[in-house]
Amino acid sequence: MTRARSAQQPLHPPRARTGAPRPAGGRALRAGVLAAVVLGLLLPIAAGLWETLRAAFGHFPAIGATGPSLSPFAALLATPGLGQAVALSLWTGFAATALSLLLALGLCAVAHARLSGSRGARLLAPFLAAPHAALAIGLAFTIAPSGWIARVLAPLLGWDRPPDVALVGDPWGLALIAGLAIKEMPFLVLMLLSALTQIPLREAMAAGRSLGYGRGLVWMKVIVPQVWPLIRLPVMVVLAYSLSVVDMALILGPSNPPTLAVMLTRMFSDPDIFALLPASAGALVQLTLVLGSFAALLAAERVAGAIGLWWIRAGGRGLTAEPILRGAAGAAAALLALGALAMASLVVWSVAFRWPWPAPLPESWSWRAWRTASGGWDSAVFNTLVLAGLTTAASLVLAIAWLEGEDRARRGRAGWAEALIYLPLLLPQIGFLYGLNVLFLRLGLRADLFAVAWAQALFVFPYVMITLSAPWRALDARLPRAAASLGAGPWRRLVAVKLPVLLAPMLTAAAVGVAVSVAQYLPTLFMGAGRVATLTTEAVTLASGSDRRIAAAYASLQAALPFAAYLAAFAIPALAFRHRRALLGGAA
Template sequence: MIHLFFIFALILCFLPLLPGIIGLLLPSLSWIPTLGFNNVSISAFNDVATWPNLTASIGLSLFAGLGSTALALFFTYSILKRYWGTARWQKLERTLSPMLAMPHVAFAIGFALLFSPTGWFFRLIDALGISDLAGIALLQSNLIQDNYGFGLMLALAIKETPFLLIMSIPILKQLSVQQLGKVSASLGYSHFETWRKVILPQWLPKLRLSLFAVAAYGLSVVDVALILGPTRPSTLSVLVWQWFNDPDLQQLPRAAAGACLLLIITAASLGLIKFVEWFSFKHQRGWITKGAQTIRNTKQKPKRHLALYSPFIAIPVMIVPLLIIWSFAQRWRFPDLLPSRYSDRFWQQELPTLADLMGTSLSLAIVSSTVALLLVIACLEYRQKYQRAIPVWLIAIPLVTPQLSLLFGIQIVTYMIPGQHYWLWVSWSHLLFVFPYMYLALDGAWRSYDVRLDQCSRSLGLNAWQTWWRVKRPQVQPAIIFGLAIGISVSLAQYLPTQMLGAGRISTVTTEAVALASGQDRRVMAIYGLLQGILPFVFFTLAIVANRLSYRWRHYRQYSLQNTHISNKSKEYTHG
């Protein structure tokens, strides 16, 4: 049975990647027989190459994508270097999961409301007595939908830093940072040199897959770029998305060629990141091996602990109450710090629509995450039993490949299947991106499990299913529950898969939030952004509560069994 589940996982999650790439390449070469394109040609690439401001769009994508990746990496390294192993790090670590739970779209909407020309940040500055509003508005013009993408780059960097921090935790624990620090100090290395010359060359290569995922997302992001990115010209991903939505189907080869260009640029950027890593740590490694520098007797300035990680906590914390206030604001004039009138009229107006959207969003998330969970458990059990695992590069393809490029080809393939099964295609597309995240989330729990426990339980007469349920399940259950919460949050945040495979007929909270974020009423936009941000947080909270309750129940049951056993023994001794 486990063989069938493993093969089913490969067919369902990875086999579509091949026709997806083929379905992208053939339309880009103007071969779409259903539309009358029967001859192979590169005219679509010529149309893309001659598009006005194409170079500017590519430059904006590279600046926002690679710039946000470099910033997020710098922020992550700086925070780890200062706080790892300290009491403040434990406090910071507890805040990472809530920050990571907020989807990108909800964060982008809150970021726009916070730093817009009439946003809360500038209202607060005015309330503090700064009256140069013209200068403040000029400063803000470089943050939201600016011509150079500074706001998009900064928002992506702030949002991705908690992700890199969480991915760094198991890596640094594996490296035994404290032991490395003691050995380095005995050789004369300072704390700064230890992190730069000893820990950094070992930490960064192990973080490569997560860094690739961050870079690929930043280069190809559409939903966040529609909210915060430049518009004239836009980033390359938004430009390709506009070509894709062109009502003239004769322009479909141009959109496919643009998606191919986006895929090539992303692959080249990931190759550049790998080359920089090789050049810094392998080719030019003299700065690593030249030893410790002489420590100067200078007085160290007192460290300001809140200076580094406070923006990554303050901005998400401010976004949630800001969205709540905007959703109930009826009259809020600038520069008032709070609305002068409140009303629930907009909630009452949107409630009937919200009920349908939330039902669709939750059904897609629960179905795709449940199926992905079963497949992931089957694949991990198959690896443990037969020592055959899914290659890491295969799992990484959905993470590092631009969604727009991958989904374009898959959508072309679905056109060849008769019938309108849009809900099925959307749930399947969610599964493609939920599976890798859940696999990575559960992989550590299965690797750390001691298989000798299975051998002991089987020797005591338990069959395979009883062994898994009674012995292994209680140990991996916390990871399973958290993995399910991660899968649901990933599904709830999907924008392009829902739009492309649903052909606009499947609407979720995320798709409506992105649509309303481009110029609609801020109150309605805040309602959808708030719901889109709260739903994943609710599931993470439920996961924490479920794990704590199961932990308490398990220990209570063990305590009850022990007391019962002791009572029976005492009775036997008394009667004897």
């Protein structure tokens, strides 16, 4: 791929600067928002990394270790299965990221016209809303030897009992790769659709076709090199998450040895307090793996750019690329269908009573699992709702203030600011969350809802900001300008013009924030010290139990909350603006 733009260019280009003076209020608002982001986001991450670094080199006064020492790294290297855990993390991380990217490119190449506008967001909303743990539990129910797929194939293949094949927790991590691809591919599709609106797509396709190239080759030779710089950061986010995921790896990944992130999580939870030192060293190894993977990705980009330049200069005009893209689009549709089947299996298992092999559906139904689970989920539901409300509200207010500050100062977003937003998503959570927990304890902050909400907001805010930025910048500048000409001040323009017009994007960003908050596992586990139970932590714990029905009930309830948030985000604007549509229809 050619390097059409710099690596630091944001996904959405800033508005053009004007010669008008920048209002002082805009600078003050930008400075206030920047201070809030630095103090609430950057400093906690930096402090968490520093505490992890100190423990990794033997400085942990609470247990009498005053460092510096390399003994934590020696203890880590002596951990059985460490090398296999690192190799498994690299394999599953890169494989899931590459699969998600290739399938997303194929799907957009074939169906980008049908997914343009808000249609793509609506179609992909169920997969974006589904928490990782809930999807992993449903996928385990679907592909297990006694799952739905095996039950459907049993009469055709003559199976009188479930096959003796490790389909969940397989040593190659294939189930984990499939689960990650189902979750991350829709995110990359949305990023691609957004990037396609920022390039001259129709003109490029027409120019390529006029030169005799097939649609597939035009897409590979002309379109992909233009959109790659715009999706580089989202791809890096997917890579970082896939390399360090814990909840999905606990449910779908191998257990002996597990991935590196799961191994470190177990070490941090070890009753032996001295295990914290090699665990901290392992957190630095995890961070190094992620940063090294970024370097490998950028190096691969340069190699692909050189190969792509040679390929373009070769001038081949065959149609061989189009069947490949159509195959990738078909595989993407099949993977999404598998994800939908996984989510449906949660509901079925939660109300199943008697389900003998190989019946495709239960013979009898019962609400017993829901009645049994209802005795323990009261506090989990309450904590989940409170955390989602606090983190989403704070992140949405901060994002609106940031974007409004950009407008008032008449300045676009600098590259360092874009990197600041993406920073929590590019770093492995396990690399700094434990250190942040240690810092909170030293400051006298208890492991309560406030601490968990603060940790979750580190990851909710970037997604809310990314979701809201593009619609905010696409707002017709003539609307606030007309309000200003009528004497409206900046705050009145914000409240009376911008926010009502941007109601739908704000609610969508809020729904994304709720989904991200509900799905958080490690921040809740570490910052809550096991005392703040949420639906996610309970579902992951129950996934390893023997009663599928109880686990399915918790996972179904966990998935229902983000689904409800997305449904409200789509329904509220439709209800609020129904009279305007009626007036427009009557005028037409």
